Amino acid sequence: MMFAPAPYLLKDVSVSQVMTQVCIALVPGIVAYAWLIGPAILVQLVIASLAALAAESVMLKIRGKPQAMFLSDGSAVVTAWLIALTFPPLAPWWLVALGTVFAIVVAKHLYGGLGQNPFNPAMVAFAVCIVAFPALMSQWPSVGLRMPLVDQLNIILGLAPRVDALSGATPLDALKTALKLGDSSVDVAQLLANQDIFGNFAGRGWEWVAGGYLLGGLWLWYRKLITWHVPVAFIGALAVLSGALWLYDPARFASPLFHLFSGGAMIGAFFIATDPVSGCTTPRGKLIFGAGAGLLAYIIRVFGGYPDGVAFAVLLMNLSAPLIDLLTQPPIFGMKDKA
Amino acid sequence: MLMNLFKFKGGVKPPTNKTQSVTLPIAVAPIPSRLVVPLHQSIGGTPRPVVQAGDQVLKGQLIGEADGWISAAIHAPTSGTVVEVAMHVQPHPSGLDAMCVVIAPDGRDEWIAHQPFDYANAAPEAVREYLQQSGVVGLGGAVFPTHGKLTPSKTVPMEELVINGAECEPFITCDDLLMRERAEEVVRGIGIFRDLLQPKKVLIGIEDNKPEAAAAMRAAVDALGEPFSVIQVPTLYPAGGAKQLIRVLTGKEVPAAKRSTDLGVQCFNVATAYTAWRAISHGEPVVSRLVTVTGNVHAPRNYEVLIGTPMDELLQLATPHPDTDGIIMGGPMMGFLVPDRQVPVIKATNCLIAHDDRLFPPKPPEMPCIRCGSCAQACPHELQPFEMYWFSRAKNFGKTQEYHIFDCIECGCCSFVCPSRIPLVQYFRFAKSEIWAREREKNAADGAKTRFEFKQVREEREKAEKAEKLAKAAAAQAAKKAAEAAAAAAAGEPVAEGAAAVEPVAPEATPVPVAVDPEKAAKMATIQAAMERAKAQREAAQPKNTEALKATQQKEIDEIEARRQAAHLTEATPAAPAGEKTE
Numbered sequence: 001m002m003f004a005p006a007p008y009l010l011k012d013v014s015v016s017q018v019m020t021q022v023c024i025a026l027v028p029g030i031v032a033y034a035w036l037i038g039p040a041i042l043v044q045l046v047i048a049s050l051a052a053l054a055a056e057s058v059m060l061k062i063r064g065k066p067q068a069m070f071l072s073d074g075s076a077v078v079t080a081w082l083i084a085l086t087f088p089p090l091a092p093w094w095l096v097a098l099g100t101v102f103a104i105v106v107a108k109h110l111y112g113g114l115g116q117n118p119f120n121p122a123m124v125a126f127a128v129c130i131v132a133f134p135a136l137m138s139q140w141p142s143v144g145l146r147m148p149l150v151d152q153l154n155i156i157l158g159l160a161p162r163v164d165a166l167s168g169a170t171p172l173d174a175l176k177t178a179l180k181l182g183d184s185s186v187d188v189a190q191l192l193a194n195q196d197i198f199g200n201f202a203g204r205g206w207e208w209v210a211g212g213y214l215l216g217g218l219w220l221w222y223r224k225l226i227t228w229h230v231p232v233a234f235i236g237a238l239a240v241l242s243g244a245l246w247l248y249d250p251a252r253f254a255s256p257l258f259h260l261f262s263g264g265a266m267i268g269a270f271f272i273a274t275d276p277v278s279g280c281t282t283p284r285g286k287l288i289f290g291a292g293a294g295l296l297a298y299i300i301r302v303f304g305g306y307p308d309g310v311a312f313a314v315l316l317m318n319l320s321a322p323l324i325d326l327l328t329q330p331p332i333f334g335m336k337d338k339a
Numbered sequence: 340m341l342m343n344l345f346k347f348k349g350g351v352k353p354p355t356n357k358t359q360s361v362t363l364p365i366a367v368a369p370i371p372s373r374l375v376v377p378l379h380q381s382i383g384g385t386p387r388p389v390v391q392a393g394d395q396v397l398k399g400q401l402i403g404e405a406d407g408w409i410s411a412a413i414h415a416p417t418s419g420t421v422v423e424v425a426m427h428v429q430p431h432p433s434g435l436d437a438m439c440v441v442i443a444p445d446g447r448d449e450w451i452a453h454q455p456f457d458y459a460n461a462a463p464e465a466v467r468e469y470l471q472q473s474g475v476v477g478l479g480g481a482v483f484p485t486h487g488k489l490t491p492s493k494t495v496p497m498e499e500l501v502i503n504g505a506e507c508e509p510f511i512t513c514d515d516l517l518m519r520e521r522a523e524e525v526v527r528g529i530g531i532f533r534d535l536l537q538p539k540k541v542l543i544g545i546e547d548n549k550p551e552a553a554a555a556m557r558a559a560v561d562a563l564g565e566p567f568s569v570i571q572v573p574t575l576y577p578a579g580g581a582k583q584l585i586r587v588l589t590g591k592e593v594p595a596a597k598r599s600t601d602l603g604v605q606c607f608n609v610a611t612a613y614t615a616w617r618a619i620s621h622g623e624p625v626v627s628r629l630v631t632v633t634g635n636v637h638a639p640r641n642y643e644v645l646i647g648t649p650m651d652e653l654l655q656l657a658t659p660h661p662d663t664d665g666i667i668m669g670g671p672m673m674g675f676l677v678p679d680r681q682v683p684v685i686k687a688t689n690c691l692i693a694h695d696d697r698l699f700p701p702k703p704p705e706m707p708c709i710r711c712g713s714c715a716q717a718c719p720h721e722l723q724p725f726e727m728y729w730f731s732r733a734k735n736f737g738k739t740q741e742y743h744i745f746d747c748i749e750c751g752c753c754s755f756v757c758p759s760r761i762p763l764v765q766y767f768r769f770a771k772s773e774i775w776a777r778e779r780e781k782n783a784a785d786g787a788k789t790r791f792e793f794k795q796v797r798e799e800r801e802k803a804e805k806a807e808k809l810a811k812a813a814a815a816q817a818a819k820k821a822a823e824a825a826a827a828a829a830a831g832e833p834v835a836e837g838a839a840a841v842e843p844v845a846p847e848a849t850p851v852p853v854a855v856d857p858e859k860a861a862k863m864a865t866i867q868a869a870m871e872r873a874k875a876q877r878e879a880a881q882p883k884n885t886e887a888l889k890a891t892q893q894k895e896i897d898e899i900e901a902r903r904q905a906a907h908l909t910e911a912t913p914a915a916p917a918g919e920k921t922e
Contacts, residue, residue, distance in 0.1 A: 005432075005765040007751035008671040008699040009353045009509065013713075013758040015706050069704060115707035115759075227712075276710045281723070332743050333347070333582070333720040334594025 015114075018225060019074025022271065025220045026081055029212030029267065036205035037089050038141070040152035044084040044096055047156075051097040052080035055104035063109065075114050079103050082122035082271060086264055086311070087129070088140050090155050090162075095136055099125035119318045120278045126311040138307055140170045171203035172263050173307055175254055203262050210266040217270025226274040229283055233290025234269035234297075235260060241298045253302070263301060264310035268293070272310065278318045284328040285321070293317045342570065345590040347583045349719040350575040351752045353509050353672065355548060360512045360631050360639035365520055367643045368630075368656060370417050374442045374647030375427050375683040376402065381476040382483045383409030388440060394421040397451035399624050402440045405471055411484040412474045416626040416645035419444040430650070430668050430685055434678030442647070453622035463489075463535050466619075473618035474625040474686075479503055479581075479608030480669065482687045485615060488605055489535040498603035499589050500538035502529050502612060504545040504552065505572060505579030508670025511690040513629035514609050516641040518545070518552035521613060522559035524620075528612030530565060531619055536605055540568065542588045543609075546578055547571040576672060577750040581606045583719055595746040610689075630684060632657040634667070634692035644684050651680040654691055665694035672751040706759035714753035714763060720746050724753040724763050731770035736777070739770045747771075792858075796865050803866050807873065825899055 033041045056076040060067050083100050103121035111117045130137040139162065141147065154160035220226045238259055245253040259265060264272070273279060273293045280289040293313045300309025379385040386403030390396060396415040403413030419442045426436035456469050467486040476482040491497050506514040518525060533541055543560075545553045550571075557569045572578050572587050582593045585604050593599045599606060610629065617623045626646055630653065633639035637658035644653055650666050667674045668688055676694060684691075692698075714724035723742055730738035744767055753763040 004676065004702065005762055005768075006667075006669075006671065006673055006675055007353075007755050007764070008667060008674075008694070009755060010702065010760060011351070011353070011756050013756065014703070014760070015709060015758050018709070018711065018758050066704075069706070073706065075709075113707065115709045224716075225711075227716075276712055281710055281712050281715065281725070329723065329742075330721060332594075332722055332746055333586075334592035334597070334746070335743075336592070 015073045015075065019078050021223060021225055022078050022220065023074065023081060025216035025225075026085070026213070026271065028215045029085070029209050030081075032205075032209045032212040033085070033089075036208055038147060038152050039149050040156055041084065041089050043153060043156060044087070044089065044091070044093075045081055047093050048080035048084040048096050048100045049077050051100040052076040052083075052104050055101045056109075059105055059109035059113075063113065065113065070114065073114065076104055076108075079108070079121045079125075082267070083125050085267060086122065086126050088137060090139065090141055090152060091136055092158055092162075093156050094158075095129060095133060099129045102128055115277055117277055118322075120272055120275050120314055123272060123311040123314045123318075127315060130306060130311070138173070140173075140307075170263070170307055171206070171258075172301055176302065203258075206263075207261040210261040213266040213270055217266070220270060220274075226270070227283070227286065229286035230274045230279065230290035230293075231269045233287045234273050234294040235265075237291040237294030238265060238269075238298050241295055242302075245302075259298065259301075263308035265297065268297065268310035268314060272314055273317070278314075278321065280321045280324050280328070282325055282328045282330055284330070285324045288324050288328065289317050289321060292320070342568065344570070344572060345587050347578075347586045347719050348721050349717045349752060350577065350583075351717050351755050352574070353576055353755060355574070356510045356633070357512050357515070357548065360510070360633040360641060361515060363638070363640045365516050365629060365641045365643055366656075368645070368648065368653060370444045370446060370448060370645065371648045371652045372444075373422070373649070374416055374419075374444060374645060375649065375681075376413060376416060376440045376442065376647035377427070377429060377683065377685055378403040378413055378438045378440065380413060380474075380482060380646070380686045381411045382481065383407060383411075383487075385438070386410060386413045388424045388438065390415075390421045390424065390440060392421055392423045395419075396421060396442060397449050399451045399453055399626060401472075401624075405484075408471075409484055409487050410471075411476050411486075412472050412624065413440070414474055414624040414626050415440075415442060416647050417442070417444045418447050418449040428679045428682055430677050430682040430688065432675040432678070439647075439683070455622055456619045458531070458619050466531070466535060470615060470618060472624075473614075475611065475615050475618055476625070476686055477608055478610035478614065478628060478686060478689070479579075480673075480687055480689060481581075482685075485607065485611055488600075488607070489532065491536050492600045492603075495601060495603050497536045497538040497600070497605065498540065499585075499605075500529075500533060500536055500541045501581075501585050501588055501604060501606040502532075502541065502543040502567075502609060503579060503581060503584050503606055504543055504549075504556065504609040505584050506549070507546055507574070507576045507579035508672055508674075508690070509576075510633050510692050511631050511670050512633075513631045513641050513689050515549045515552045516631075517610055517613060517629055518549070519555050522552075522555040523562065524616045525609050525613045526556065526559040526563055526565060526567065527620070528614070528616030529567060529607075530563070531615055532605075532607055532612060533567075538605070541566070543567055543569045544572045544578075544584045544588050545569065546574045548574040576752065577719055577748070580719065580748055580750060582748070595743070625686060628684075628686060628688070630688055631690040632693075633690065635660045635663045635695040635698055636693045644688075646684060646686060648684045649681045650677060650684060650688075650691055653684060654680075654693060657693075659693040660695065662695045662697075663693040664696070667692040667694050671699065672755070673749065702762070703760050705761050708759055708761060711758060713756040713758065717752040717756045719750060719752060720748060722747060724767075727770070728761060728763050728766050731766040734773070736770055736774050739767075740774065744770055744774075792862070796862055799862060799866050800869050803870060804873070807870060811877075821903065822899060825902055 030041065030045070053071060053076055056071060057067060060070050080100050083103060084096060087096055087099065103125035107119055107121035107124035108117050151160065155162060217231060221228055221231070239256040242253065242259040243256040246255050273290055280286045296313030296316055297309040300306060300312050306312065378388060384406030386405055388402065389404050390402045396402060397418045398415060400415045401412055402415050405412045422441040422443050424438065424440050427439040427441070429435060429437045458466065467489050470486040471484060475485045477485060504514055504518055506512070529541060529543070543556055545556065553569055553571050560567045560569055570588060572584070577583050578587060581599070585599055585606055586592055589604055591602045591604055593602055614625045618625070627643050628646065629641055630644045631641050632653060636654070637660065640657055642653065642656060654666060665676045666680055668677050669675065669690055671692060674690070674692070708725050708728060710725055712725070715722070718724055727739050727742045727744050730742065747767050749764050749768065751764050754761070757763060
């Protein structure tokens with residue numbers, strides 16, 4: 001005690017508090033998800049959490065790190081929840097578990113554990129699974145299906161055959177197909193009018209889930225756990241690019257509102273691109289990081305071959321983050337006129 | 340007076356814990372059983388002791404003489420007998436010993452004859468010297484000799500004089516109580532600083548959690564009719580850091596590489612102004628100061644304490660609770676646990692906090708950095724602490740300097756907010772001390788290298804000079820022979836050939852070894868230069884021998900020279916460039 005250095009007062013904050021608040025911020029989105037898409041997501045969250053904690057525990061043991069301190073820090077649970085929320089809701093349990101284990105073992109611990117991972121572990125899991133299991137990762141249930149919980153569970157646990165009804169196209173997919181066909185007879189505006197798929201403006205049910213993430217994200221900002229830079233840049237870049245193309249040809253491109261509330265845009269802007277470990281840390285760096293992720297997400301989801309582009313966009317920006325940080329160091333106190 | 344305040348970025352709001360110690364007025368602490376007065380109590384040179392064991396001293400008597408301009412005198416805090424002048428443990432985190440004068444008080448507290456300084460008729464230079472002799476130093480904690488900051492810059496006009504009454508550290512209230520109870524003397528002291536520096540404005544900054552102090556200061560300023568502004572600044576740690584207060588009051592940012600005077604600002608603590616006034620108006624040197632005694636004690640309070648009072652004795656006055664397990668000197672953000680409870684109160688001691696685990700819970704284990712950036716947002720100097728932490732940990736000290744580690748004021752904001760509870764400031768102190776140590780090592784090595792090289796150069800030069808002397812002698816011999824031969828025989832070719840055979844000795848004798856490496860080349864250049872100088876001297880000296888010549892002698896010499904030149908025995912002189920051209 002005698003050699004303990006100042007300061008002797010510490011703010012009441014901890015890593016587990018930070019992670020807990022991130023989880024709390026995800027709750028509005030989860031509630032909307034369970035209500036509108038299906039309560040099976042709650043089971044997926046549990047499966048992912050258990051897989052993450054098990055993998056974390058094993059890796060801590062192998063690496064000779066204290067179990068209690070790191071298992072309770074909550075970082076594995078955040079990763080698990082992001083995986084469960086970005087994977088298809090009726091993905092088989094083993095796929096969710098496999099993705100989570102890969103995220104914890106490879107993307108997190110093999111790089112040095114908490115705070116050391118250059119890539120967002122949840123997005124690594126998503127990218128690996130969509131490359132390895134493209135069919136399973138593309139099966140999104142038709143929202144109108146209204147499947148009872150028991151049936152959903154049976155599908156997740158592999159007790160019931162994966163029916164065709166599952167593989168209904170996501171709103172993003174439907175649009176992409178239309179675009180790819182280059183069929184001038186298909187008009188985006190007409191497609192979007194189909195409320196069974198597209199809901200009021202961005203995908204039936206999903207738009208409210210995205211709204212839940214937006215709400216939780218704003219709370220994170222209010223609690224000062226994230227700064228405004230990344231979400232604003234992400235959403236701004238996505239809106240500007242989609243808006244420009246939409247104005248250029250509204251028959252082929254969907255509106256910015258559609259893109260912001262579809263797929264992983266909102267959860268990406270507030271919960272994934274804001275990950276401090278794998279993202280940028282300087283204010284200008286965060287703006288570049290967010291904008292880059294938003295632009296890439298749009299390009300990949302509209303012109304690429306995958307259902308959504310957020311995961312690859314974030315991973316690509318993770319790759320550039322150290323360089324961006326290096327080049328965007330802010331001027332310090334007393335040196336602003338020089339910079 | 341209304342004025343625009345500026346903001347500094349970052350800062351934190353720890354619980355202030357100030358109310359406990361402001362309920363009671365300042366009390367005078369009794370004379371302790373013995374006083375241990377360290378000689379080195381300010382930045383700069385260590386004062387030389389002017390007393391020895393057995394001497395009787397009076398209160399205010401000089402016991403340590405300032406050593407150099409940046410140094411301040413030390414005085415006996417009370418009357419008594421000098422027990423010893425010896426090494427004692429210091430109130431410093433290092434726990435190292437330093438030279439102290441130990442005094443056994445006689446209890447009479449008898450002052451040495453002293454009188455007010457004749458301020459009205461004194462030159463500024465004399466005032467500064469008097470303050471140095473009175474041991475006036477910055478009492479905000481940095482203890483920089485005050486007189487050293489009272490010379491106006493010749494190039495930059497002094498615009499603002501900032502007086503620091505912010506007292507932003509939690510728990511500390513000594514400046515608050517000083518301003519409440521002795522505002523007039525503080526303001527008069529500020530008047531002296533104003534007279535010496537001639538600033539355009541005087542701004543007194545006080546955090547807005549001290550309304551009583553601000554009111555007292557305003558009243559004193561009005562009563563004395565001074566044009567000083569008393570400004571309440573937002574309570575935000577570290578608003579009392581000199582650079583932060585200057586920023587808030589003037590909008591100017593002083594970088595680490597500059598002094599505030601370069602920007603036309605100077606800053607003093609209120610307690611410093613008070614002691615300056617006591618010295619000028621009463622002739623009292625700095626022998627005591629106000630100390631807040633608080634923390635895990637029964638009766639927190641501010642005491643006027645003699646310098647050298649053992650901290651443990653002072654703490655007893657406030658009745659510490661039995662579970663007290665240490666004493667923090669200074670505030671909880673930048674202070675430190677003293678290595679020994681017996682260490683003395685010094686001029687830098689503004690606060691003693693009795694430490695226990697209830698007030699200051701043990702730190703939870705350190706977690707890895709998650710780069711959340713809280714530290715960067717809290718840093719008042721807008722640094723990137725997590726980057727500096729990363730490089731400090733990796734001992735990549737060059738990188739820490741690229742991230743401006745020396746702009747860090749060690750305020751502790753980053754450590755305070757870190758969710759991973761990383762003792763960031765500790766890493767930065769480590770990195771700084773390592774960089775300093777390496778710098779010292781490098782300087783020592785450079786010094787040794789320079790000495791060695793100089794020795795080598797000197798030896799080479801001596802060798803060269805010796806060789807040159809020999810060559811010169813040989814050349815003179817040869818010239819003499821040649822001259823004799825030329826004079827005797829009438830320009831005989833064989834003789835000239837013989838002379839020619841002798842002549843090349845001179846260039847060969849001056850050793851020009853082939854340079855093998857740059858160091859040697861540098862050495863050679865030095866030697867060459869030395870030789871060139873010697874040659875120049877020689878040439879300058881030579882004409883003296885041929886100054887008072889008769890016309891016939893001169894003619895003879897000229898003839899000889901002409902013949903030698905014709906026979907290529909000598910270099911063409913500037914007087915005969917034609918000879919050179921023909922060749």
